[in-house]
Amino acid sequence: MADVSVNDSAAERVGYITRVQSFSACHRLHSIHLSDEENKRVYGKCNNPNGHGHNYKGLCIDRLTGMVMNLTDLKKYIEDVIMTPLDHKNLDKDVPYFASVVSTTENVAVYIWDNMVKVLPTNLLYEIKIHETDKNIVVYRGE
Ligand SMILES: Nc1nc2c(c(=O)[nH]1)N=C([C@H](O)[C@H](O)COP(=O)(O)OP(=O)(O)OP(=O)(O)O)CN2
Numbered sequence: 001m002a003d004v005s006v007n008d009s010a011a012e013r014v015g016y017i018t019r020v021q022s023f024s025a026c027h028r029l030h031s032i033h034l035s036d037e038e039n040k041r042v043y044g045k046c047n048n049p050n051g052h053g054h055n056y057k058g059l060c061i062d063r064l065t066g067m068v069m070n071l072t073d074l075k076k077y078i079e080d081v082i083m084t085p086l087d088h089k090n091l092d093k094d095v096p097y098f099a100s101v102v103s104t105t106e107n108v109a110v111y112i113w114d115n116m117v118k119v120l121p122t123n124l125l126y127e128i129k130i131h132e133t134d135k136n137i138v139v140y141r142g143e
């Protein structure tokens with residue numbers, strides 16, 4: 001019988017799985033810690049009082065260390081963490097977290113990271129990547 005060395009063991013390998021999830025939301029870049037003039041200067045057109053919308057594309061990337069994460073389970077977690085609270089919402093008005101935190105894509109990534117780590121098995125989440133537009137892409141790795 002062939003000897004299976006430790007290096008051939010699946011437990012020694014590290015891979016990554018990605019699940020892509022699109023969601024639509026509107027927002028306005030506006031900090032409650034700045035004056036109206038400062039907000040206008042810092043955020044420019046994105047400070048428009050009536051806001052603007054995006055079709056965000058979120059990528060949830062999990063680190064696999066020999067343990068199989070069922071993508072169907074990941075889909076359910078993403079539904080709970082991204083789709084239910086964020087999809088077709090006004091981020092600033094519908095999501096309590098963004099009442100005091102400016103809804104930049106960086107902060108949306110932090111929000112998703114913080115809530116995904118609560119539901120995923122320990123140390124599995126590697127990266128949250130969000131395409132706000134085709135050109136604006138944010139990566140957050142929990143640091
Ligand atoms: N650091 C950040 N800067 C900006 C953010 C952000 O989340 N983090 N967000 C915005 C706006 O929300 C805005 O909608 C993006 O605007 P813009 O760059 O103009 O979008 P496009 O990619 O569509 O731009 P074009 O180059 O005109 O195609 C701004 N800054």
Ligand SMILES: [Zn+2]
Nearest residue numbers: 027046052054
């Ligand atoms: Zn925007």
